Amino acid sequence: MAAMTPPTSPPPPRPHRRAVRQLLLGLVPLLVVGLVLLVALAVRLEDVRAPLDGDTATATATVTAVRRGPDGRGLDVSFTDADGTPRTGVVELQQALDVPVGARLTVRYDPDDPADGSTLVHTDGDAASAAVSDVVFGLLAVLVVLLAATALTTARLLGRPRLRSRPALGLTATHVVVRRGLLVRSWLEIDSSAGLRWLPVHWAPELDRLTPGTRIEVRGDPARDRLVLPVVEGAEVWPSGRVRAREPRGELRQAAVDPAATDVGMARQARADGVLPFLAPVLGLLWSYVDSSGPQGFLTVTALSAAVLFWLPQLLGSDPRTPGRT
Numbered sequence: 001m002a003a004m005t006p007p008t009s010p011p012p013p014r015p016h017r018r019a020v021r022q023l024l025l026g027l028v029p030l031l032v033v034g035l036v037l038l039v040a041l042a043v044r045l046e047d048v049r050a051p052l053d054g055d056t057a058t059a060t061a062t063v064t065a066v067r068r069g070p071d072g073r074g075l076d077v078s079f080t081d082a083d084g085t086p087r088t089g090v091v092e093l094q095q096a097l098d099v100p101v102g103a104r105l106t107v108r109y110d111p112d113d114p115a116d117g118s119t120l121v122h123t124d125g126d127a128a129s130a131a132v133s134d135v136v137f138g139l140l141a142v143l144v145v146l147l148a149a150t151a152l153t154t155a156r157l158l159g160r161p162r163l164r165s166r167p168a169l170g171l172t173a174t175h176v177v178v179r180r181g182l183l184v185r186s187w188l189e190i191d192s193s194a195g196l197r198w199l200p201v202h203w204a205p206e207l208d209r210l211t212p213g214t215r216i217e218v219r220g221d222p223a224r225d226r227l228v229l230p231v232v233e234g235a236e237v238w239p240s241g242r243v244r245a246r247e248p249r250g251e252l253r254q255a256a257v258d259p260a261a262t263d264v265g266m267a268r269q270a271r272a273d274g275v276l277p278f279l280a281p282v283l284g285l286l287w288s289y290v291d292s293s294g295p296q297g298f299l300t301v302t303a304l305s306a307a308v309l310f311w312l313p314q315l316l317g318s319d320p321r322t323p324g325r326t
Contacts, residue, residue, distance in 0.1 A: 013164065013217075013231045018263065019202035019238040019318075020157060025266050026314030027153045033307040034146040037300060041139045044296070048131040054110035055122055057082055061089065061107045066099050075099055077107060077121065089121035094130040134293060138300055145304060149311055156315065160238045163229035166220040173230065174212040175257075177319055180250035182275050185317040187248060188230055188237070194223035198248050199230070200241040203269075203318040206232040208261035212254060240317030264320040272320065273313045280306035 061079035073093040081087050089109060105123050113119040122128050174189040176198075186203045189196060199222065201207070210216070210232055220228030226242040284302030291297055 011234070014235040015161070016202060016204060016236040016238045018204055018266075019160070021266055022202060022269060022314050022318050023153050023156055025270065026311035027149060030149050030307040030311045031146060033303050034142050037142045037304060038139065038146075041135055041142065041300070045132070045135045045139065048128070048135055051120070051128050052108070052122060052132070054112065055108035057111045058106055058108050059087075060104055061091075061121070061123075063099055063101055063103045063105070064088075065101065073097075073127070076118070077105070079107060079109075079121075081109070081111060081115065085115045087115050088118045090118050091121055091123055092127040094125070094127045134291070134297075138297075142300075142304060145308065149308070152315065153311075160229070160236075163219050163227060163239075164236070166225070166229065168231075169218045169221060170215050171218050171222070172213050173210070173216050173218075173232075174214075175207045175210045175255040176252055177255045177321065178248045178250045178252050183313060183316065184272065184319045184321050185240070186255070186319040187252075187317075190218065190222050190228075190230075190243075192222040195245075196247075197222040198244040198246070199228065199239050200244075200248070200317045201230065202238045202240050203264075203320060204232070204235060204237050205261045205263050206235050207237065208255065208258045209233065211257055240315065268320040269318055273310060276309040276313060277306035280309060 059079040059081060061077035063075050064078050065076035067074065067076065073096050075091040075093065076088065077091055078086065078088050087109070089107065091105075091107065107121040107123045109119065109121040172191045176187045176189050178185050178187050178200075186201050186207055188199045188201055188207075190199060191197075217231040218228050219231065222228050222243045227239055228243060229239065230237040280302045281298075283305045284298040284300075287301040288294060288298040293300075
């Protein structure tokens, strides 16, 4: 009696390495720009803190005049130091304020400064303190952006492979392309047990070879699950978002079928998504105007927002077609 051959399980799908490269393509430049900004802001923080480093003594001062300092943003004050010596000083404000003469405020000063002339003293909310606060805020903002981007990208890189363990279904699907403004992205239109479902995906050459209405393997159930993993021609196609029950917004069209389609380098995807960062100077100008941070604020926000505007589309899927070629 011949021995029975055990059934063989289908080979595991090929990993979607292009999606991994695309996610790293967006994250790495953001990390580089963010680290450069962190170093630059840390150096800047040392500079703006320098005038405050010698202020080791405090006193209660009385405003004697509102007239000195750059652009009329200064207060003349008088106080008595810890040794009982009368002193006069100048407080530089961040902006001109209507401070009444005779008002009392706590100032910090350098006890080593000579007592026979007006010296620069500081108080909460003055120009020096505001400069320090602005730089600290910038450091925290850049750090939060880097941590958030790294967490989201890492979750995508680690979470998508876990979809392989879900039960496999055979469903018909069609490759469609959706254009919204400057973004062109691939989607799969899947015929599930609950009707049509749409899934945004990271592009792969197998999608361009997919004939409309072809039966494919789907790990997970699009009728119930928020995330599923399509497998086309034995290759994973990573979803870039959740399953949608409604047709996606934008200009939707069936993608052209190319039986000879092969992989496309990431340079074309970078060129297609490289338009959005050109909006960064507008954000930089808006921030520098609202925050009154000047050229330094403009450069910082422009650099960071340009990197974010290039990173964000990489999470939203991909398609190497440029907007003008859909």
